[in-house]
Amino acid sequence: MLEVKNLSVSFYTPKGEVEAVRNVSFTLKAGEVLAVVGESGCGKSVLCKSIMKLLPSSAKIKSGSICINGVDITGYGEQEMRKMRGKIFSMIFQDPMTALNPTMPVGAQIAEAVKVHRPRISKAELKCQVIELMALVGIDRPEERMKLYPYHFSGGMRQRSVMAIALAGYPDILFADEPTTALDVTIQGQILDLLRDIQRRLKTATVFVTHDLGVVARVADRVAVMYAGKIVEIGTADEIFYDPRHPYTWGLMRSLPAFSKGKDTLYTIPGMPPTMINPPKGDAFACRNEYALAIDYEEEPPMFRVTDTHYAATWLLDERAPKIESPVAGLYR
Amino acid sequence: MRRFLTFLISIFLLSAVVFYMSRLAPGDPLVSYYGDRVEKMSPAEREWAEEKLGLDDPLSIQYIRWLENVFHGDFGISYKYKMDVLEVIRGRIGNTLILGGVGFLLIFVFSLLLGIFCAWHEDRMIDRVICKAGTIISCIPEFWLSLVLILVFSVNLQWLPSGGAYTIGREGDAGDRIWHLILPMIIVVINHLWYYAYMIRNKLLEEVRADYVLLARSKGLKKRNIMFRHCLQNIIPSYLSIMAISVPHILGGTYIIETVFSYPGLGTLSYESARYQDYNLLMVLCIMSGILVIVCNMIAQTINERIDPRVKMNELVCTMDITSEITGVAGMPDAADTAEVTRV
Amino acid sequence: MKEEEILLDVQHLSHIFPITRKISVRAVDDVSFKIRRGEIFGLVGESGSGKSTVARCVMNIYKPSGGRIIYKGVDVCDSRQFRKNKRMLQTTRQIIFQDSDSSLDQRMKVCDIISEPMRIQHMTPPRGTMRAEAEFQMHYVGLNADYLDKYPSELSGGQRQRVAIARALVMEPELLVADEPVAALDVSIQAQIVNLFRHLQKEHGFSFLFIAHDLAMVEFLCDRVGVMYRGKLVETAPVKELFANPKHPYTKRLLSAIPIPNPRIERQKGL
Numbered sequence: 015m016l017e018v019k020n021l022s023v024s025f026y027t028p029k030g031e032v033e034a035v036r037n038v039s040f041t042l043k044a045g046e047v048l049a050v051v052g053e054s055g056c057g058k059s060v061l062c063k064s065i066m067k068l069l070p071s072s073a074k075i076k077s078g079s080i081c082i083n084g085v086d087i088t089g090y091g092e093q094e095m096r097k098m099r100g101k102i103f104s105m106i107f108q109d110p111m112t113a114l115n116p117t118m119p120v121g122a123q124i125a126e127a128v129k130v131h132r133p134r135i136s137k138a139e140l141k142c143q144v145i146e147l148m149a150l151v152g153i154d155r156p157e158e159r160m161k162l163y164p165y166h167f168s169g170g171m172r173q174r175s176v177m178a179i180a181l182a183g184y185p186d187i188l189f190a191d192e193p194t195t196a197l198d199v200t201i202q203g204q205i206l207d208l209l210r211d212i213q214r215r216l217k218t219a220t221v222f223v224t225h226d227l228g229v230v231a232r233v234a235d236r237v238a239v240m241y242a243g244k245i246v247e248i249g250t251a252d253e254i255f256y257d258p259r260h261p262y263t264w265g266l267m268r269s270l271p272a273f274s275k276g277k278d279t280l281y282t283i284p285g286m287p288p289t290m291i292n293p294p295k296g297d298a299f300a301c302r303n304e305y306a307l308a309i310d311y312e313e314e315p316p317m318f319r320v321t322d323t324h325y326a327a328t329w330l331l332d333e334r335a336p337k338i339e340s341p342v343a344g345l346y347r
Numbered sequence: 348m349r350r351f352l353t354f355l356i357s358i359f360l361l362s363a364v365v366f367y368m369s370r371l372a373p374g375d376p377l378v379s380y381y382g383d384r385v386e387k388m389s390p391a392e393r394e395w396a397e398e399k400l401g402l403d404d405p406l407s408i409q410y411i412r413w414l415e416n417v418f419h420g421d422f423g424i425s426y427k428y429k430m431d432v433l434e435v436i437r438g439r440i441g442n443t444l445i446l447g448g449v450g451f452l453l454i455f456v457f458s459l460l461l462g463i464f465c466a467w468h469e470d471r472m473i474d475r476v477i478c479k480a481g482t483i484i485s486c487i488p489e490f491w492l493s494l495v496l497i498l499v500f501s502v503n504l505q506w507l508p509s510g511g512a513y514t515i516g517r518e519g520d521a522g523d524r525i526w527h528l529i530l531p532m533i534i535v536v537i538n539h540l541w542y543y544a545y546m547i548r549n550k551l552l553e554e555v556r557a558d559y560v561l562l563a564r565s566k567g568l569k570k571r572n573i574m575f576r577h578c579l580q581n582i583i584p585s586y587l588s589i590m591a592i593s594v595p596h597i598l599g600g601t602y603i604i605e606t607v608f609s610y611p612g613l614g615t616l617s618y619e620s621a622r623y624q625d626y627n628l629l630m631v632l633c634i635m636s637g638i639l640v641i642v643c644n645m646i647a648q649t650i651n652e653r654i655d656p657r658v659k660m661n662e663l664v665c666t667m668d669i670t671s672e673i674t675g676v677a678g679m680p681d682a683a684d685t686a687e688v689t690r691v
Numbered sequence: 692m693k694e695e696e697i698l699l700d701v702q703h704l705s706h707i708f709p710i711t712r713k714i715s716v717r718a719v720d721d722v723s724f725k726i727r728r729g730e731i732f733g734l735v736g737e738s739g740s741g742k743s744t745v746a747r748c749v750m751n752i753y754k755p756s757g758g759r760i761i762y763k764g765v766d767v768c769d770s771r772q773f774r775k776n777k778r779m780l781q782t783t784r785q786i787i788f789q790d791s792d793s794s795l796d797q798r799m800k801v802c803d804i805i806s807e808p809m810r811i812q813h814m815t816p817p818r819g820t821m822r823a824e825a826e827f828q829m830h831y832v833g834l835n836a837d838y839l840d841k842y843p844s845e846l847s848g849g850q851r852q853r854v855a856i857a858r859a860l861v862m863e864p865e866l867l868v869a870d871e872p873v874a875a876l877d878v879s880i881q882a883q884i885v886n887l888f889r890h891l892q893k894e895h896g897f898s899f900l901f902i903a904h905d906l907a908m909v910e911f912l913c914d915r916v917g918v919m920y921r922g923k924l925v926e927t928a929p930v931k932e933l934f935a936n937p938k939h940p941y942t943k944r945l946l947s948a949i950p951i952p953n954p955r956i957e958r959q960k961g962l
Binding site for chain 2: 066068071092096097098099100101103104105106107109112113114115116117118126127130131176179180182183189
């Protein structure tokens with residue numbers, strides 16, 4: 015469905031080149047949910063936006079290729095991309111507060127998205143379509159509510175409206191950029207269930223960006239862990255949660271408050287993520303890694319195969335490396 | 348109601364300040380009434396003249412008398428023109444309204460177009476050139492620019508007239524009037540254009556960077572549609588309110604330009620009245636400007652209140668019955684229904 | 692609960708925000724709870740549940756519409772009692788806000804921000820100079836002295852929040868109120884700040900009213916928890932009991948909504 019190969023994206027700022035995404039490869043199959051996890055600033059939302067070409071003009075795709083259904087779209091211009099947006103892929107954002115135009119009724123904003131793909135739709139049909147979409151995302155009494163403005167809506171309702179807009183063209187791929195981070199926990203649950211439900215019904219492949227491992231567990235079929243612009247570990251949800259191999263994934267797991275239950279302090283990964291201007295030589299995670307080997311400071315680890323679906327970029331998987339017991343092995347026993 | 352009262356008080360204070368200030372300024376008001384004859388007057392004649400114009404009383408009494416007359420609709424006569432002040436103004440106000448009003452409209456339209464154009468071509472060569480040029484031009488004092496244009500177009504090229512509102516003897520000819528308007532109008536527009544265009548450009552760019560534009564793009568909308576249907580619509584209210592405040596600002600600019608072009612409008616009139624101590628005329632002109640400023644500010648304030656989120660907040664509460672249902676967790680009993688659970 | 696143990700006693704607190712002459716919002720509705728000395732009390736609830744309003748009433752930022760707040764035997768809502776004990780109330784209660792970006796004066800240096808409460812109260816700094824005092828507090832919250840002469844805008848979110856904590860601690864408070872102190876921070880920084888709170892509370896022994904919507908942090912940090920829902924306090928319980936055995940239907944709903952980082956359990960939930 016979607017195949018990204020060796021993608022690198024850089025921002026050119028006055029301070030220098032920011033390497034936001036470095037040599038990222040992954041595939042997305044039809045109808046599956048891939049969760050992308052990592053700390054803020056690790057490049058996970060840049061990755062989504064660069065696939066949709068929604069980045070500002072200061073960002074450039076340096077190398078790599080993006081293929082959708084076997085067609086290479088890396089070199090596509092704005093015209094061609096526009097025709098694909100909404101139809102092939104669509105996106106929902108973190109903050110439903112700002113993602114809707116405050117001065118336009120919600121129904122009109124959804125209608126606009128429908129019209130893009132069917133410009134000659136009749137008025138009555140358009141209204142039907144909008145109501146159908148609002149019902150799809152679980153907005154009750156859509157006929158009354160389509161005339162309301164975003165500020166009449168609560169956060170959860172706004173996120174549902176954004177979803178209705180994103181789904182208006184029945185896209186094959188949905189990018190969800192931290193869609194529940196700004197929401198309350200009970201609303202978050204509802205939105206996640208809705209996403210899962212819609213994804214099953216419409217067979218939409220989803221790339222779900224988040225920093226919350228709980229959310230990942232809830233929605234993901236496969237998980238990609240990102241650190242400093244690179245995917246450091248990728249595998250099925252079960253493989254990542256029950257058999258993680260990369261020290262950074264271990265660190266993320268150990269940082270969960272549930273892991274520190276009954277202990278005096280919460281675990282935190284020591285140090286800070288590196289700046290993406292001049293990333294360090296070798297493994298970017300080496301200086302925060304308690305299991306770092308000498309080679310980590312010298313050479314970037316390649317992706318080691320664990321199983322056919324599970325890969326991790328750490329020298330610990332090299333056959334010459336010492337065997338280390340995972341510190342989170344006992345978490346789910 | 349309260350606003351109207353504030354309005355009256357401000358006008359009253361303004362009139363008092365202008366009244367005292369104009370009389371404190373050095374100069375001889377008799378000159379404007381009698382012209383050169385003043386120099387040949389004997390002291391007795393002078394006294395008689397001053398008494399006739401009511402200039403011999405203490406200032407406060409003069410002011411009270413002026414106020415009294417104003418309440419009866421009598422604004423006094425202009426010393427220079429020896430006519431009722433309102434008559435004098437009536438003869439000139441049309442010219443200023445044409446110059447200021449049309450100029451204002453042109454600024455309004457052109458700055459909108461220019462602002463959109465620059466925002467559209469953000470950071471490309473053309474945008475940068477316009478930005479730089481606009482900043483430089485808007486820094487040039489208007490009187491200097493007027494003189495340069497007069498020098499180029501009237502003196503050297505002799506394409507356009509250098510001043511006045513019409514060629515003498517062709518008062519009724521509309522074409523001739525427009526001919527005379529071109530130069531001053533250009534100055535009025537050029538001088539203010541960039542200020543507002545730049546504002547539009549920046550406000551538009553601010554909107555373009557908002558999240559909802561990203562969503563609009565991700566649903567496949569064209570850039571043109573996003574710009575006009577979403578962004579422009581959102582900045583228009585604040586643009587309107589700023590334009591309302593700037594009416595006096597633009598009109599004030601025309602005053603100076605009128606003087607340079609000796610265009611017979613209120614600007615030249617104010618200049619003359621101040622110069623020749625034509626007190627009655629000066630008072631009315633000042634108060635008129637004052638009223639204009641205050642009214643425009645009030646209009647701006649009203650527009651602003653209309654788009655104030657707090658006003659929307661009130662609406663929000665009115666639709667509370669809907670929202671509370673939305674926020675409420677479905678199937679969740681209301682807190683009030685179940686007793687509080689406390690364990691210590 | 693013994694009387695002398697109790698530091699803060701909130702009785703039937705209500706707060707109404709008038710919006711227009713006719714319409715008003717009942718943000719806090721008949722809320723009562725007690726905080727003992729040296730206890731960490733967590734107040735959780737979703738946005739708009741009124742938890743921040745409670746904190747602001749406790750700190751005399753809002754004047755409550757009803758009820759009483761007794762702090763060390765003083766009714767802080769009573770203006771006569773407030774005036775009499777003004778100094779005590781102002782020095783021994785401190786607050787930390789969510790957004791340290793706007794709660795720290797952008798034009799003041801870190802060193803001045805931290806020592807400002809002492810200057811306002813005309814206190815002689817126990818460590819000689821204001822600067823030495825600020826340096827000590829900085830060190831205490833895990834920042835080194837290099838930051839003393841920086842401006843808040845030069846610091847990261849986590850560092851700014853540490854400065855806000857240092858400013859609160861300089862007065863040696865008996866009650867520290869923190870209104871969503873970690874909500875605006877990155878997850879890994881959140882954990883650091885929560886660790887810091889826990890450590891500081893052990894050292895100082897102050898009582899701590901911790902307001903949050905993140906239940907995991909509350910579970911880790913707090914001794915007792917109150918759950919707020921639509922302006923009402925629906926349940927108060929010791930933290931272990933609350934999480935193991937929630938009684939109120941809303942609490943149950945809230946707890947079950949937290950996604951657990953375990954795909955097998957989560958998958959069963961959806962079915």
